[in-house]
Amino acid sequence: MSDSLLEVRGLSKSFPGVRALQGVDFTVRRGEIHALMGENGAGKSTLIKVMTGVYERDAGTTRLDAKEIFPRSPREAEACGISTVYQEVNLIPHLSVAENICLGRQPTAFGKIRWGAIMQRATQALARLDLDIDPSRQLSACSIAIQQMVALARAMDVSAKLLILDEPTSSLDERECEELFKVIRKLRDEGMGIVFVTHFMDQVYAVTNRITVLRNGQLVGEYLTSELPRLELVARMIGKDAKEVAAMESQQPGMRSVRDEKPFLEVRNFGRKGSIAPLDLSIRPGEVVGLAGLLGSGRTETARIIFGVDKPDCGEMFLDGERVSISSPRAAIRRRIAFTAEDRKIDGIIPNLSIRENIVLALQASRGTWSKLSRAKQDELADKFIKALRIKTPGPEQLIKNLSGGNQQKVLLGRWLATEPRLIILDEPTRGIDVGAKAEIEKLITDLRRDGLAILFISSELEEVVRTSQRVVILRDRKKVGELAGDAISEHAIMNQIAAPTAESKAVVDV
Amino acid sequence: MFNITHISFWIVFAALLFFTRKQRILWPLLALALLLLFNDIFTPGFFNLELREGHLYGTLIDILKHGGIVMLVSLGMTLVIATGGVDLSVGAVMAVAGAVLAQAAINHQSPFVAMIFALLVSLVLGAWNGLLVAGIGIQPIVATLILMVAGRGVAQLITEGQILNFTDATLVYIANGYLLGMPFTCTLVLVLLAVTYALTRGTALGLFIESVGDNDIASRYAGVNSRFVKFIAYVFAGFCAGLAGLVAASNIKSADANHAGLYAELDAILAVVIGGTALTGGRFYLLGSIVGALLIQTLTTTMYARNVSADIAPVPKALVVIAVCLLQSDKARRYFTRLFPRRNPPAAMTETLTAAAPKVEAGS
Numbered sequence: 001m002s003d004s005l006l007e008v009r010g011l012s013k014s015f016p017g018v019r020a021l022q023g024v025d026f027t028v029r030r031g032e033i034h035a036l037m038g039e040n041g042a043g044k045s046t047l048i049k050v051m052t053g054v055y056e057r058d059a060g061t062t063r064l065d066a067k068e069i070f071p072r073s074p075r076e077a078e079a080c081g082i083s084t085v086y087q088e089v090n091l092i093p094h095l096s097v098a099e100n101i102c103l104g105r106q107p108t109a110f111g112k113i114r115w116g117a118i119m120q121r122a123t124q125a126l127a128r129l130d131l132d133i134d135p136s137r138q139l140s141a142c143s144i145a146i147q148q149m150v151a152l153a154r155a156m157d158v159s160a161k162l163l164i165l166d167e168p169t170s171s172l173d174e175r176e177c178e179e180l181f182k183v184i185r186k187l188r189d190e191g192m193g194i195v196f197v198t199h200f201m202d203q204v205y206a207v208t209n210r211i212t213v214l215r216n217g218q219l220v221g222e223y224l225t226s227e228l229p230r231l232e233l234v235a236r237m238i239g240k241d242a243k244e245v246a247a248m249e250s251q252q253p254g255m256r257s258v259r260d261e262k263p264f265l266e267v268r269n270f271g272r273k274g275s276i277a278p279l280d281l282s283i284r285p286g287e288v289v290g291l292a293g294l295l296g297s298g299r300t301e302t303a304r305i306i307f308g309v310d311k312p313d314c315g316e317m318f319l320d321g322e323r324v325s326i327s328s329p330r331a332a333i334r335r336r337i338a339f340t341a342e343d344r345k346i347d348g349i350i351p352n353l354s355i356r357e358n359i360v361l362a363l364q365a366s367r368g369t370w371s372k373l374s375r376a377k378q379d380e381l382a383d384k385f386i387k388a389l390r391i392k393t394p395g396p397e398q399l400i401k402n403l404s405g406g407n408q409q410k411v412l413l414g415r416w417l418a419t420e421p422r423l424i425i426l427d428e429p430t431r432g433i434d435v436g437a438k439a440e441i442e443k444l445i446t447d448l449r450r451d452g453l454a455i456l457f458i459s460s461e462l463e464e465v466v467r468t469s470q471r472v473v474i475l476r477d478r479k480k481v482g483e484l485a486g487d488a489i490s491e492h493a494i495m496n497q498i499a500a501p502t503a504e505s506k507a508v509v510d511v
Numbered sequence: 512m513f514n515i516t517h518i519s520f521w522i523v524f525a526a527l528l529f530f531t532r533k534q535r536i537l538w539p540l541l542a543l544a545l546l547l548l549f550n551d552i553f554t555p556g557f558f559n560l561e562l563r564e565g566h567l568y569g570t571l572i573d574i575l576k577h578g579g580i581v582m583l584v585s586l587g588m589t590l591v592i593a594t595g596g597v598d599l600s601v602g603a604v605m606a607v608a609g610a611v612l613a614q615a616a617i618n619h620q621s622p623f624v625a626m627i628f629a630l631l632v633s634l635v636l637g638a639w640n641g642l643l644v645a646g647i648g649i650q651p652i653v654a655t656l657i658l659m660v661a662g663r664g665v666a667q668l669i670t671e672g673q674i675l676n677f678t679d680a681t682l683v684y685i686a687n688g689y690l691l692g693m694p695f696t697c698t699l700v701l702v703l704l705a706v707t708y709a710l711t712r713g714t715a716l717g718l719f720i721e722s723v724g725d726n727d728i729a730s731r732y733a734g735v736n737s738r739f740v741k742f743i744a745y746v747f748a749g750f751c752a753g754l755a756g757l758v759a760a761s762n763i764k765s766a767d768a769n770h771a772g773l774y775a776e777l778d779a780i781l782a783v784v785i786g787g788t789a790l791t792g793g794r795f796y797l798l799g800s801i802v803g804a805l806l807i808q809t810l811t812t813t814m815y816a817r818n819v820s821a822d823i824a825p826v827p828k829a830l831v832v833i834a835v836c837l838l839q840s841d842k843a844r845r846y847f848t849r850l851f852p853r854r855n856p857p858a859a860m861t862e863t864l865t866a867a868a869p870k871v872e873a874g875s
Binding site: 307309328329330333339341346347348349350351352353357360361362364365366367368369370371372373415 | 713714715716718719721722725726728729730731732733734735736739740793794
């Protein structure tokens, strides 16, 4: 292993309540582009932040060029030869390109900045990347792609051995990505080690030589890109065996019948730039539509524009055939749409209020400030949902923050059911809750569907989606890539669609 | 000093502590009890009450009377702080309200018209704050700082740089009059407390304020009109400050744009925090804020009574405030109980503390 450049061994890092990394090994060789893959929360960014000195590790070793290093700040990491380009451009927009490249390490003479030397160095750095950019130009006048290149040039200006690219392409279009790839391939050929983090599967197969997969803070494995089919990669990321998934295909529950009713919700060509490409989607009363895709594929973004949290910038929305535009959650609630958000703690619970108050909140909000629900009515609602949803609590006056995750989720469901919605959007309703509560919530979804609710169900757990949905819409890279209905729904079919390369990206692949 | 009123006062106070032993208000009440006990033992005449011409006089009455201003301001401040904000401009609003009142009175407006003018202007100032915070989304501390600084200038403009004196009997009555033997400010505080209570608990506003303060994003997702809720809180705080401004002007029978309500915002914030409402927003305690204001006024009066010079007075005041805040923090209480291991199980702690209160009679 004489060609290994970076060797991370047994790396662990914990935050209060979370073990972000557990004994992770990671090796980058000279002259390779190495993809670091995993879902959100798998530990990719923690690993990067430990390597670049943002976080201190709890245990483990990092060796660069067979020399042990222990960076305590990004500056120290840079001095060791590890440079990073982040997702958002971390440069100063109103300075020139040259100043940005040399910022913090300007050549000086007797304390005075040598502007000539700055220009010269910047020109050299840009030339090394074959970039034709005027170094005296103000950075904010450049396109995002060029700014990204400048960030890269800045990272290369120090004598970097290892370059880390953390989702550098998320704001670039296809042609700009190609520009970037050309540059990083050139750097690879010069013998540099490059770590590439991205959500875009096509790009992984376009430029990388090797893939390391993390899941839940642990190493799943290291693979040669050419030897790991896409389906396998997806399976590794979500923790399934691809063959096992394929085998499960046959056993399907027979509740796929879709009533021929007019859809309650229909959106056409509905999208928002930067969050989800325009898509069509419809949900009928008494139907569960699953929204499947990897984390970051645009599932939550779809829910947010339907619920009015974010405004769509194209397309139309119809409720009961009537064209509507929903500009805020309040407007959505008035139209009897409900939304349990993905992050319970941030977007869901009001931690220091009681279960009763949390349950009545949405109903009270729709009634307005001045017509208060009587205390008797509030108690009645709280009791009703504590019983119906089997919320485990000593009483309705318990603060919601003292409940377990599953019970909090049930309270939030109660909050929405109290408003008697016609469409309920459930974004990861079963995340982080125990198996028993999961099963209960799944059953509840089925019951609500029978009662005639329209349900949009978002989940990372494909078997849940398969079990409960009548139709499944598949998203990838913030685009709708397919739709399955009835008996065509299976984990295997969904995974195939998640992993399949798109037609246009096939043309670009040229490793 | 062992008269009936004196003993019954302590019995009532002890009962109060007992009935609130499981509530948050226990801690400011307990601090108030300790401070009063200190005065009872060491400050001669502190508890003396006199009935002259059907009016009660005495140090305790003075505390109620002079504490009125902070109590009025702190009611509005409670709601603003509960939304997760803060209103630094209340002192300046007091000055403007006083200036409007005096100018109107001098221009021969009827006293009631003058008061209505003053209160309307403070409502507008409150709405201005609400617009900056809820409408435009400026951070509360910055948004209200604008009026805190500019408000005194506005008051100077209204008074034309003079200290305006007025003599109207009705206006003088606000701070100096008596109703049913008690200072009229007490009535004013009770009425505003009742109004605030009705406004927040009789409607859903209280629930919305608490939910917005506790988790703004989640509240908006649940359909709460967070901007409206915040706006109302600032308007109401402006109104409360205006009312306090009337009392302050009436107290000295003049409008002093420079000194009216000076540092009132700090006292009010302190009263709210002592009362148990967290500066981070969420649950609010109206009665707690009233007790907090009483505690602050008792402290100030104690300093005067013990001849502590006004220059040094903030130091012991600060020490007491720190002690009260520590007393409220669960973390600090746990730390102290660990320092002094007790024989009783820790669950009995509140019991023991309230049980100590009846001993007060023996000590006096």
